[in-house]
Amino acid sequence: MKKSIDVKAGRRAAFKDEGKVTLDMVAAAAGVSPSTVSRILNGTATVSDDKRKTVDEAIARLGFVPNPVARGLAGGRTLSVGVITQTIDSPFFGSALRGVEDELSRAGYSPLFVSGHWNVAQEARCIDMLRSRRVDGIIVLNGRLPDAALTAHALQLPVVVTGRALKAAGLYALNFDDFEGARLATHHLLSLGHRRIAFIAGDPRHPDAKERQRGYRAALQAAGLPLEQDLVVPGQYTEDSGRMAVERLLDSRESFTAIFAANDQMAFGAALALHRRHLRVPDDVSLVGYDDIAGASYSVPPLSTVHHPVYELGQIAAAAMLQLLAGETPTARLPAPRFIARESSRAAPGR
Amino acid sequence: MKKSIDVKAGRRAAFKDEGKVTLDMVAAAAGVSPSTVSRILNGTATVSDDKRKTVDEAIARLGFVPNPVARGLAGGRTLSVGVITQTIDSPFFGSALRGVEDELSRAGYSPLFVSGHWNVAQEARCIDMLRSRRVDGIIVLNGRLPDAALTAHALQLPVVVTGRALKAAGLYALNFDDFEGARLATHHLLSLGHRRIAFIAGDPRHPDAKERQRGYRAALQAAGLPLEQDLVVPGQYTEDSGRMAVERLLDSRESFTAIFAANDQMAFGAALALHRRHLRVPDDVSLVGYDDIAGASYSVPPLSTVHHPVYELGQIAAAAMLQLLAGETPTARLPAPRFIARESSRAAPGR
DNA sequence: CTGAAAGCGCTTACAG
């Protein structure tokens, strides 16, 4: 339900008008036409050096700042790009947002962040909202929007999407190698001599969760170990689901010497469950997470995990968007995942 | 350095034009003037019921969505409010952003998030950017901007600021009671029988850090205990500063049975330092934090801390902004801090 | 209660 708000009334009552300087004023001050000022501003067409100089001076002297709103109306571009994030306060995507912001602002663009909450309907509404605000392009950070919806929008304005592999006109997809990351993590545990490695799976609705599980399996297989179905327990990427998964595991009396959780948040939940049962990490059980979120290096003990360069993800996504906007074809790829051994994992007992 | 980007070229080459429907088209379809459609859209002036009906139908049939960019230019309002956050990926402010977003979107407004990075110059640039984008108002989440700068801007457009007490025309300030929160936390430790309670102070450049220290002192004083300067160690609100503070404390051979860290991040660092020295929490040392950030309930052991309703902070700040925009005077206050006892604190040894 | 007209601050074909 929209409240109706009489802004003008409030404004009139309380705020004095800002003494804004317009492009026309600059033109008058420099003794040229507005068109010329506009051209200089945009680097369109060629302008004689002396005119450019007087105009530049006038701009500086008057402290002129172009009005992006007017620019948006007249030129069809708003210098803003929409960013659909799932939860704006996510520990994982937070730094991606910073990466986007930093990269975009270099080129004079601003991000418009909206949250989809992993909800298709909500994400669709975000896109409508962003398009009604005439953003120049849209960056979609993961989410559950169908590929078809994305490719359809990409026909109308540039789209960069993360978390899936997809090829289409006007669209660029960026994806982490979750398979490889999970393989590395599992391999780490194997190389420490662990043979019975439990796996706490992520939310199966996320494609990355499936990839991570595939990586876990592939590593076991490469080591010639069988996949024990009983050591694989479902989770939802939340702390609490990690805690419950370990409780279930412990109650099943299945033996294991290590746990690989498909993300750090579940690993934290797992650590708590182990602590409650008086099992020590890593003395009794080795624990490995995934993502390397902010808290990972300061948990007790510090968590061994797979690091994804998330800040770079944001930066690279933004850079790709700028290329798309410039009519170029992006080619950047994401850096490979790196395993970071900290203190939550050590050699298996008796080795 | 700004890259120059020829957007139009890219757009022309790759994207087909969106078949947008304009207000004029709606007017034509409904057989009324554009003015009338505009009035109906904005609830300005009175319109006869039958016209309203035909117009509403035309809007629905054509799927018309007003263009906020044009609205912004013509009406002087953009239905967007700037939000200066310090670090967009902060564990503390993250949920405030969600609160802002949720509340604003109810009224059809969108937030424009920018990061000030606790840097006055950067924050000032953010404000310039937001104003050049013609936001209708600005919400400043803490930060270091001088009060004078804020009150000056508030003369021109509504400003809501958190993290400081300030009264001025067009401005509304919202502040947590950090003094009280710290008093509660210290009192909790005292009531458990702790007498030698170390305090890890926050970044002294943050006013809340001073308030928290005041609260600590006040509680000791109320209990008739002297303030031991040697038990107060400086920190910067980061995990690492918490870790170092505890190391310093331990090296000083000062005796203490509990630690109160001025924020959770420092408490995590403290916990790690204690762990490294083979001191158990809470068996050997009780530990209390402040903020109740996301990880606090899942650290090992779960951290006792002071909870500030940060999501509500965002919501209330946004609601106050909407009131300011409507020419009303906000009166909402923030809820009081609450102490949450978890497992990192327990009775002092010998009690 | 409703329209015609001007204007918000820019950009961009169209001429020259």
Place this chain on the structure above:
DNA sequence: CTGAAAGCGCTTACAG
């Protein structure tokens, strides 16, 4: 290389 003019899609006094 540069200007005059039209236009982006709305809102809002001004009349009636």
